[in-house]
Amino acid sequence: MKREVPPQAGQTVPTVGEGAYRQIRSDIIFGKLAPGQKLRLEKLKDAYGASVSTLREILNRLASEALVVAEGQRGFQVAPVSAANLMEIADLRLLLETHALEQSFASGDMDWEGRVVAAHHRLKALEARMRDDDHSEIRSWKRYDWEFHQVLISACGSELLMESHADIFDKYLRYQLVALSYRGDISAQEHRLLLEHALERDAAKASEVLVRHIRGGVEHALATGTIR
Amino acid sequence: MKREVPPQAGQTVPTVGEGAYRQIRSDIIFGKLAPGQKLRLEKLKDAYGASVSTLREILNRLASEALVVAEGQRGFQVAPVSAANLMEIADLRLLLETHALEQSFASGDMDWEGRVVAAHHRLKALEARMRDDDHSEIRSWKRYDWEFHQVLISACGSELLMESHADIFDKYLRYQLVALSYRGDISAQEHRLLLEHALERDAAKASEVLVRHIRGGVEHALATGTIR
DNA sequence: TCAATGGGTATTTTTGAAAATATCATATAT
């Protein structure tokens, strides 16, 4: 009689904490919670609708991802930014992504190529639509950029390497977003080159492009002067 | 006139949660909490003397370090082990440590050399005292091994790289410890070679040794048959 | 025999409040 329909059969029902976690994490990466900002439990409680203990779970999690810092008994704050940190992040991203690219190029099959082409197509379409300082679709752009780079290395054969790359990529992205620097044309051109070299399976050339891609992003972000 | 002496002036007073965190983390790495083992909150409460909420903070933290897995609404368990995962960890450690070694060799000063020699001396002394299957001082050995490798890369110039390496190193160590495979002589010899090449600033030779060091550790751990 | 249903127990998740600690402004002494 009582036909209790399970909320979403098959899908994972996101717990309250999980939802708030995603939102806070996203707000940090997109700069809605500014670097260095103090995170007071009571305020967060109102803003994200979760209780103190739940918030603490989330903040501890983010602390071990280095997106917030937890200082002794003095609470939490959004991880600060610095030019030195940005360069360390860029270097590490380069190290991981270059290596993963090499592995991926060596063992990607036709299905992988298909996914690469598809991801690039989506990214390209969005990049075309975005004027140089139109930040209205920045969230979509983030996702497609993320997906393209992730797909490129998806045949590297190591779950761990992919996760490590994803972690560092998000940190890199935060810098791009706090500096709000969209390098439209240049970035799009480098994405096209990455696609070409991927299909040629030329890891050396792809790595060269990647170096320019990331170094360029760093310089552009630093040039805005928002990061000291 | 109440002269309240502050507990430990200058030192950080470790909060209850922090202490329990360290202990649980250590127990996972040293295999006292077995891979795959379910972590029930009530049991942990008795064992580590912290309340449920505090435990949850800790487990969430460990989950984002991938030392425990948190499945939906089905609680926590110690991260399982697998041969595939071990090899991924070893590869990533090799990638990070080789790169860091190169940087470190290029810019280490005399003070760095002193720390390298000192760390190797301590490690060597302990390795000499340990017979091949004497596991009594395994905790000390872990610490000295960790310190030697960490000191070698300490002049790499990137805090982030050092932290990433420390993370992956601990995961690698867990495998060595669950397999309880101490490769005394071989390992000691490789450590000596690493020291020599460090003082020669020969990153290429040091990397070769490191490859043998880590690949050997993987094979040895797999050969015990405890990891499937 | 097997799958589905239902209810009781165990476990996890979330909450709000108590205890501990830090922060800040004010007063006091050197």
Added chain:
DNA sequence: ATATATGATATTTTCAAAAATACCCATTGA
């Protein structure tokens, strides 16, 4: 005037119990 103590307030940390969910096992119906 500077520095140290004092107390009031704000914030963090810890706890234990309520709510939500999963798990287990007996019962029913095909």
